[in-house]
Every structure is written in structure tokens, then in C-alpha cells.
Amino acid sequence: MQAYEKHSSIAALLNRNNVDTDQIVPKQFLKKVQRNGFGAHLFHDWRFNADGSDDLTFELNNPAFKGARILVTGDNFGCGSSREHAPWAIADYGFNTIISTSYADIFFNNCFKNSILPIIVDSHTLLALMEEIAENEGVAFEVDLDNQSVSTPGKNDFRFEVEPYRKHNLLEGLDDIALSLVHADKITTFEQEQKIAQPWLWRDA
Numbered sequence: 447m448q449a450y451e452k453h454s455s456i457a458a459l460l461n462r463n464n465v466d467t468d469q470i471v472p473k474q475f476l477k478k479v480q481r482n483g484f485g486a487h488l489f490h491d492w493r494f495n496a497d498g499s500d501d502l503t504f505e506l507n508n509p510a511f512k513g514a515r516i517l518v519t520g521d522n523f524g525c526g527s528s529r530e531h532a533p534w535a536i537a538d539y540g541f542n543t544i545i546s547t548s549y550a551d552i553f554f555n556n557c558f559k560n561s562i563l564p565i566i567v568d569s570h571t572l573l574a575l576m577e578e579i580a581e582n583e584g585v586a587f588e589v590d591l592d593n594q595s596v597s598t599p600g601k602n603d604f605r606f607e608v609e610p611y612r613k614h615n616l617l618e619g620l621d622d623i624a625l626s627l628v629h630a631d632k633i634t635t636f637e638q639e640q641k642i643a644q645p646w647l648w649r650d651a
Contacts, residue, residue, distance in 0.1 A: 447559075447560070447561050447619045447620065447621040448561045448619055449561075449616070449617060449618060449619030450542065450561060450563060450591050450616040450617055450619070452588070452589065452590045452591065452592065453515065453542075453588070453589060454586050454587070454588040454589075455513075455514060455515035455516050455543075455586055455587065455589070456510075456511060456512075456513055456514040456515070456516070456584055456585070456586050457514060457516040457517075457518050457545075457575070457579055457585060457586065457587045457598075458505070458506055458508075458511035458514035458516065458517050458518065458541075458579075459505060459511070459518050459519075459576055459579040459580060459583075460505050460506065460517060460518070460519040460520070461505070461519070461520055461576055462519065462520050463520035463521045463522060464520070464521065464522045464525055465519060465520070465522075465523050465524070465525070466524070466525045466526030466527075467524060467525070467526040467527050467528070467529050467531075467532040467550075467553065468526055468527065469489060469491065469492065469526075470488065470489065470524065470532040470535060470536065471484055471487050471488060471490070471529070471531045471532055471534075471535040472487065472490050472491055475487040475490065475531070476529060476531050481534045481537075481538070481560070482538055483538065484531055484534045484535035484538045484539075485535055485536075485537075485538030485539035485540065486538075487535060488535040488536060488538075488539040489504070489506060492504045492506075493506065493507060508583060510583035510584035511583070511584070513540065514540070514541070515540055515541055515542050515543060516541070516542075516543040516544075516545065516587055516589065517536070517541045517543070517544045517545070518544075518545045518546075518572070518575050518576060518579060519544065519545070519546050520546065520547075520572075521546065521547045521548050522546075522548050522549070522550065523544065523546045523548070523549050523550070523553070523564075524549050524550045524552075524553025524554065524557075525550040525553070526550070528552040528553075528556075530556050530559075530560075532553060532556070533553065533556045533557050533559075533560040533562055534560060536557075536560075536562060537560050537561055537562055541562065542561055542562055542563065543562070543563045543565065543589050544557070544562065544563070544564045544565065545565045545567060545572065545575060545596070546564070546565075546566065546567070546572065547566065547567060547568065547569055547572050548566065549564055549566070558612045558615065558616065559621050560621075561616065561619070563589070563591060563608070563616060565589075565596065565606045565608075566606065566607070567604060567606065571602070571604050574600075574602040575587075575598065575602055578598055578599075578600040578602055581600075582599070582600070585598070585599055585600070586599070591608070591613060591616060591617060592617065593605075594606050594607070594608060594613075
């Protein structure tokens with residue numbers, strides 16, 4: 447998993463509430479178990495017309511948001527089914543930060559496992575950020591996970607909360623597998639000692 451680093455990036459605005467995972471990545475694209483390649487299908491039904499061309503009325507097709515790594519969106523983001531493909535698609539598209547007032551629990555947890563920082567703000571802060579983006583499309587925000595802060599040119603700066611354990615894992619780029627491998631030496635030592643003390647457990651290994 448890629449380590450999360452302090453960065454300044456364009457903030458894209460998706461001013462919609464209750465965006466569910468079937469809109470984030472529709473079910474017909476859930477045919478792979480690899481995490482890559484899903485960015486092409488992010489918000490497919492909104493991004494594209496029936497003939498496959500870009501729907502220029504969709505927010506993220508705005509040229510000002512090209513290359514954005516920060517997604518500012520409405521309440522209850524990531525609701526619906528619990529598919530992990532949703533954060534896979536978001537990360538593969540290029541976003542590593544989402545700012546909203548609330549998230550579905552499973553989606554929120556899955557973000558941290560895929561190098562995505564889901565920031566929670568109050569409604570007043572979200573409105574101020576949305577207005578700043580709307581008035582200056584292409585504006586860049588600075589996200590500093592280490593200091594748990596976001597800075598904007600319009601001075602809508604704020605601090606955010608994140609659990610220390612999750613913060614550490616994001617900064618170090620540790621997913622569940624990588625966390626286990628941190629203790630590889632201890633695991634190897636345990637296995638070697640167990641092979642001596644309880645060899646019958648290892649007869650078929």
C-alpha cells in the first residue's frame with residue numbers, strides 16, 4: 447500500500463448526497479479481484495453517455511478538476527452495498543482524500559485499507575469548502591495528515607480527527623498484510639519453536 451504523504455492538490459467538487467457504491471462503481475464491472483483498472487469505471491453511469499462519450503454535465507468531467515486528488519462531496523458518501531471495489535476505483539482514478547460530513551461505516555473502514563484518507567467535517571466547514579471550489583474551480587488544497595490539517599487559499603483552514611492507529615498505517619503505507627509482515631521475524635521464530643515442541647502439527651507442511 448502506498449504511504450500517504452503531505453500534498454497540495456486540486457480539489458474536485460461532487461455536490462451530491464447519499465452517493466452509493468453502485469454509483470461509485472456499477473455492479474457490471476465487479477469481475478476482477480485485482481485492485482487496478484477500476485478507475486476507468488468510477489461513476490460510470492454519470493461520467494459517460496450511452497454512446498460511451500463523456501457526459502460534459504457531470505461534475506468530474508470539468509477540465510478544471512483534471513488531476514484532482516481531493517474529492518469534496520456531500521453527506522453519507524459510500525452508502526449502499528459493502529463492495530471494496532468502490533475505494534479501489536476511487537484510488538485507481540487518482541483520489542487519495544475525500545472530504546465529507548459522513549460516510550457509510552464499511553466504506554469508511556475500507557478507505558484506510560486502500561491509501562485513502564476520509565476526512566469528516568461539520569456542515570459549515572463543508573459548505574465553505576464547496577463555495578470556495580465553486581468560486582475558483584481548479585483551486586488546490588493542502589492536506590497534512592501528520593499535523594491533521596487542511597489549508598486552502600480562501601483561508602477555510604481546519605483540523606480533523608483520525609484514529610492514531612489508522613493515521614500511523616496510512617503514513618507508513620501499511621495494510622493488513624503489511625502489518626503482519628512487520629512481525630515476520632517473530633512469526634518465523636514461533637514456527638521454528640513450534641516445529642520442535644509440536645512436530646505433529648507440521649507433518650503435512
